[in-house]
Amino acid sequence: MATNRTESVERALSILSAFSTQKPVMTLAEIAEETGLHKSTILRLTNSMQIYGFIQRDEDGRYSVGPSVWRLGLIFRRDFTKREHVAPSLRILAEATGETASFYVRVGNERVCLYRENSPNLLRFHVEEGMRLKLSTGASGLVLRHFSGDDVGDLAHFNRNGTVSTVGQTNPNISSVSTPVFKNTGELAGALTVSGLATRFDEEARANAIPLLESLAKSLMAAD
Amino acid sequence: MATNRTESVERALSILSAFSTQKPVMTLAEIAEETGLHKSTILRLTNSMQIYGFIQRDEDGRYSVGPSVWRLGLIFRRDFTKREHVAPSLRILAEATGETASFYVRVGNERVCLYRENSPNLLRFHVEEGMRLKLSTGASGLVLRHFSGDDVGDLAHFNRNGTVSTVGQTNPNISSVSTPVFKNTGELAGALTVSGLATRFDEEARANAIPLLESLAKSLMAAD
């Protein structure tokens, strides 16, 4: 491996990253299948992670995420992007547009939904906090890639404030608008996004949502 | 190191474990001081953790916990010990006793508060979720050590249901009662605890709290 990384640490983190809301518990064999690692390697790596509380193992030998991960997750959430800071903007957006408002951050080649205020409509683009979606799709994916330095090709999707309006990316029936949120230091914090049914959240509705979206994104910059 | 563990993984996890609510952000030098690791070692380890989103680094070169930790932490919380399951019991306990009710799990040689319902009294043993406390002190420390197989010496503190009543352990002015919570499989899930001012949460008040504490602990067993 490259000399500025640590292969066995990445193996261990790939084990942790294999857990999901669909797969919160896994056997040794399942982890081997998910990660491609050898069972004896997994045993060694998970023994160390257990000692530090990042993984736990029940009496049937099944593995799950441990309490240390959650404890550190709380620290993350007390960061700039903490819920109390972002939540009012999401609520305003969800109420004003009638659609689902969410805040995404980039993790490697994925985007993760940190916070969301789901639409009051029963027919909606339902997002759960913690969901991982592809970075290659969606308005927020485009925003996160562009403003973290990736080449996204044609910039015609973006207005001059970096806001994107898309249809049928995450899902053929979903349309979205998304805009970047920056920290005071100029770094990208994440993407503030509204998503809804394309038939309801049409071009006019999306255009009407953009000024409020951009205004709220700018107001989120104040913290740090 | 023992052949069933992985030293570099434990070094990486010791870096992650160095973060706390008091120290959510650290420089390279601060991490070196906290962990005793060499700076070049930390650089390599953190490069790998950044790639997987477990650590992030701002433009000033300061490190903080990354979004992958939080995402996995959500998975942990959807486990047996998920909030919705435990919270009603904590609320009942806090209301019935007027003191702080909390739920602790063991992590290595520490206990971590997963959930708490703080006392309505302004003068109280205030606990935040995510707090790490010593395993060697406190009623819940005693319970967690005893029921995870450690030798705790004199068992006189325990009643026949494994409940402990202590004074002046975590803090000279604090008294606590704590009882084990088990999973259906018989494994220890954690310790359900009530803590308050020793002058207010005296021997009689603690004795009065124990039946309810034990009853609620048993009711928590139903899940899985």
Add this chain to the structure above:
DNA sequence: TCACACCGTTTCACTTGATAGAACGCAAAT
């Protein structure tokens, strides 16, 4: 009941990865 498949565990030869010391450039502090 038996054979087979799969799981989790242990061992160890071998290869490669990981470490930390040294040196460097830079910025901040004195």
Add this chain to the structure above:
DNA sequence: ATTTGCGTTCTATCAAGTGAAACGGTGTGA
């Protein structure tokens, strides 16, 4: 202007980490 400390890079050295093989146990199906 000088010193100090930080973050970064490089590399010789050595120990760690890997995965293949073998094992015992358990569950399944014939």
